[in-house]
Amino acid sequence: MNIQLVGSIVDDLSLSKTSEPLGDMKFSLITAFSEDSINTFAIIFNLKIQVGKDRILTVKYISEFEADQDITEEDRTSHFFFINAPAIAYPFLRAYIANFMLSSGFNPEILPSINFVKLAKDKKQHEENVI
Numbered sequence: 001m002n003i004q005l006v007g008s009i010v011d012d013l014s015l016s017k018t019s020e021p022l023g024d025m026k027f028s029l030i031t032a033f034s035e036d037s038i039n040t041f042a043i044i045f046n047l048k049i050q051v052g053k054d055r056i057l058t059v060k061y062i063s064e065f066e067a068d069q070d071i072t073e074e075d076r077t078s079h080f081f082f083i084n085a086p087a088i089a090y091p092f093l094r095a096y097i098a099n100f101m102l103s104s105g106f107n108p109e110i111l112p113s114i115n116f117v118k119l120a121k122d123k124k125q126h127e128e129n130v131i
């Protein structure tokens with residue numbers, strides 16, 4: 001099966017002043033499969049970071065993928081959808097954030113690298129412990 005990133009969209013964006021420091025970056029992602037189109041899916045990134053001393057940047061960024069075949073229920077458990085696809089889309093989010101901040105008059109925010117294998121493993125362990 002061939003899968004391709006077909007586009008990305010910023011679904012929500014906020015750069016606001018704050019008097020309370022955020023601390024560490026807040027990051028999550030969801031793999032969402034379409035009910036209408038059985039050969040598409042999306043990676044939804046939710047990000048919240050401290051910018052300087054007094055601002056918080058919040059972003060919901062959606063990367064859309066398309067396969068050349070139908071995505072089966074068995075396919076949906078594949079590592080590709082939870083590790084490879086986010087790793088393909090994440091550099092575009094990183095570039096967007098750096099360019100947005102620079103265009104907004106701030107220093108470019110360079111998001112850290114993310115180990116998507118570890119992230120998926122940690123999420124799976126958390127889900128197993130909750131059950």
